[in-house]
Amino acid sequence: xxxxxxxxxxxxxxxxxxxxxxxxxxxxxxxxxxxxxxxxxxxxxxxxxxxxxxxxxxxxxxxxxxxxxxxxxxxxxxxxxxxxxxxxxxxxxxxxxxxxxxxxxxxxxxxxxxxxxxxxxxxxxxxxxxxxxxxxxxxxxxxxxxxxxxxxxxxxxxxxxxxxxxxxxxxxxxxxxxxxxxxxxxxxxxxxxxxxxxxxxxxxxxxxxxxxxxxxxxxxxxxxxxxxxxxxxxxxxxxxxxxxxxxxxxxxxxxxxxxxxxxxxxxxxxxxxxxxxxxxxxxxxxxxxxxxxxxxxxxxxxxxxxxxxxxxxxxxxxxxx
Numbered sequence: 222x223x224x225x226x227x228x229x230x231x232x233x234x235x236x237x238x239x240x241x242x243x244x245x246x247x248x249x250x251x252x253x254x255x256x257x258x259x260x261x262x263x264x265x266x267x268x269x270x271x272x273x274x275x276x277x278x279x280x281x282x283x284x285x286x287x288x289x290x291x292x293x294x295x296x297x298x299x300x301x302x303x304x305x306x307x308x309x310x311x312x313x314x315x316x317x318x319x320x321x322x323x324x325x326x327x328x329x330x331x332x333x334x335x336x337x338x339x340x341x342x343x344x345x346x347x348x349x350x351x352x353x354x355x356x357x358x359x360x361x362x363x364x365x366x367x368x369x370x371x372x373x374x375x376x377x378x379x380x381x382x383x384x385x386x387x388x389x390x391x392x393x394x395x396x397x398x399x400x401x402x403x404x405x406x407x408x409x410x411x412x413x414x415x416x417x418x419x420x421x422x423x424x425x426x427x428x429x430x431x432x433x434x435x436x437x438x439x440x441x442x443x444x445x446x447x448x449x450x451x452x453x454x455x456x457x458x459x460x461x462x463x464x465x466x467x468x469x470x471x472x473x474x475x476x477x478x479x480x481x482x483x484x485x486x487x488x489x490x491x492x493x494x495x496x497x498x499x500x501x502x503x504x505x506x507x508x509x510x511x512x513x514x515x516x517x518x519x520x521x522x523x524x525x526x527x528x529x530x531x532x533x534x535x536x537x538x539x540x541x542x
């Protein structure tokens with residue numbers, strides 16, 4: 222009995238809540254999830270996924286709502302075509318919004334300690350578990366949340382469209398895939414329009430823990446000089462010079478062509494860079510990496526470019542904060 226009640230509450234709630242109540246609760250959850258995730262620059266830009274992208278709170282909400290709408294459109298269309306019952310748009314809208322509640326787990330997982338360190342290590346092809354453990358945990362939680370969401374969405378579709386068995390499973394699966402494709406295409410267009418910055422060039426809000434003793438005692442003059450030189454080269458569109466201190470793996474994953482595209486996105490969103498505040502540079506020492514934070518003033522606002530240097534003094538990561 223307890224097992225049955227558990228399944229009813231967590232996987233088949235739509236016999237109790239549907240229509241406008243489900244829509245209200247679901248949309249509130251979508252907005253809350255978007256705002257929590259945005260704190261760590263996580264955006265639910267597809268029906269079945271999330272990415273590390275720099276976005277404002279309103280942009281994060283809008284992108285998540287687009288993903289939900291794509292899901293609603295595909296599920297409602299499939300129901301209208303294949304179900305013999307009368308399909309109400311409000312039922313599909315409500316159940317699909319309510320189904321996204323589990324994604325709040327992925328949003329909260331963004332607060333895991335050292336997550337930014339894990340991203341930087343991954344970008345630098347450093348797969349040491351001590352550095353990427355938080356990223357692994359984040360991915361496990363996110364995958365669990367997505368599976369739970371799919372289970373809820375399936376049951377919501379089943380109830381709303383009055384479909385059963387293999388026919389329901391096939392129609393739902395095809396509709397889910399189509400919604401994933403549609404949300405990917407639409408949100409990609411939106412993000413290009415908004416000139417949002419992607420994960421390996423967009424920073425995480427969470428700060429990695431630093432070794433304060435090492436930070437204070439180290440000589441950062443060399444890496445600071447390289448960081449300033451790189452920023453100035455970026456501002457002058459000298460991409461040969463801007464990538465001169467990239468390590469081999471960074472050169473591979475972030476070549477000159479991508480660096481140019483990155484700066485075009487950045488300036489498109491923030492305007493031209495007007496000042497490099499080299500007197501306000503900060504440093505940190507994290508898990509063997511020397512970190513340089515360079516405040517940069519653009520026409521619309523100020524950001525910080527973060528450079529990670531490996532033990533040989535080469536740039537192995539570049540992020541926007």
